[in-house]
Structures are given as C-alpha cells and as structure tokens.
C-alpha cells in the first residue's frame with residue numbers, strides 16, 4: 386500500500402509519537418518558565434518519597450493521576466502489577482528505592498478493567514504471558530468459590546484487590562523492607578485505581594503492630 390501525501394500529513398498530525406515529541410518541547414519550556422528551580426534540582430539528583438508498583442496499562446500513569454511531578458515517584462510497572470518473589474527486576478527496584486533512596490512509602494496499586502486480571506480469570510493459552518500470570522491464576526484457584534459467586538466485572542475487581550494484597554505480602558517478606566519498617570517507619574499501602582473515574586481507593590491493609598513485630602522477630606532469629 387502506498388500512502389498519499391494527504392495520508393502522510395494526516396498521520397503526522399494524529400500520530401501520538403510525533404505529537405508527543407512536539408508537546409515535550411512545549412512542556413519543557415513551560416515548566417522551566419513556571420518552576421525555574423525544578424530542572425536544575427532534578428539534574429542534581431532524586432529524593433522521591435514514594436515507590437510505586439503498578440500495572441503497565443497506558444491508562445495508569447501514576448505521577449499524572451497523583452497530580453505530582455517528576456522526581457516525586459520511583460516506579461516499577463509490569464503487566465497486572467504481579468510481584469514474583471524471585472523476579473530480579475522488581476526486587477532490584479524495591480531494594481534500591483528502600484535501601485538507597487530511602488522512600489517513606491511503598492505502594493502496590495491495581496486497577497479496574499485490568500487486561501492481565503481478565504486474562505488470569507480465563508484459561509486461554511497466552512504464550513509467555515502464561516508463566517507471568519501464573520501467580521494470579523493461583524490466587525484465582527485459591528479463591529475460586531468466592532470469585533465464581535460474583536458477576537464477572539466484580540470478580541475481576543476482587544482478583545485485582547487480592548493481587549494487591551498478595552503483592553504487599555511479597556514486599557513485606559523482603560529483609561530490606563522489614564528493616565526499614567523497624568528502623569524508620571516505612572509505610573506500605575495497597576490501592577486500586579478506577580480507570581473509569583480517575584479515582585484511587587485505599588485498601589485496608591494495615592498490619593497490626595503485633596503482626597509486624599512477629600514478622601520482625603521471625604526475621605531476626607533466622
């Protein structure tokens with residue numbers, strides 16, 4: 386197929402990559418005008434307070450929907466915000482953010498209408514995505530009765546929530562995280578982002594003091 390000049394011109398007007406490159410120049414100039422200190426400060430280093438673990442979904446740009454700025458959020462995103470205990474990538478991000486950047490908050494955030502969660506509720510063969518989604522399918526099996534008792538949209542929301550709780554459990558098993566909770570009060574949070582409204586909801590995930598103390602004791606007697 387040969388594109389006409391008009392097709393090419395129209396594509397360049399609507400292509401989001403080309404648009405993004407153009408808008409970047411405007412954004413950089415406007416930000417430099419409005420906040421002259423921001424870029425020089427960022428160029429000298431980062432001191433984010435938040436580590437964000439979320440889904441790669443294009444509708445979930447955490448810094449944008451938090452209303453924060455470059456430098457505020459250290460980020461790890463993958464398909465369906467799944468935390469595999471032995472995953473080198475997420476483990477390195479958590480270690481670096483907690484140990485060296487000394488973030489104050491670790492967030493695991495799921496979202497509504499998550500394609501990864503919907504896929505995990507089904508049994509389609511998805512190639513490399515199958516081993517990636519395996520922990521989600523395990524969660525589904527462990528909670529099958531509950532999930533089967535719900536309409537499909539509600540079941541997807543519940544599985545997204547269970548996945549966030551499971552992710553937080555994996556984060557809490559890391560020694561660097563337990564040390565930071567004990568030594569400087571690092572806080573962990575579970576959130577669900579509603580892509581249909583733009584609103585975040587906090588899950589009730591606070592461990593009691595006793596549970597955290599028990600984990601710390603177990604860790605330090607190993």
Ligand SMILES: [Zn+2]
Nearest residue numbers: 440442465499
């Ligand atoms: Zn997702």
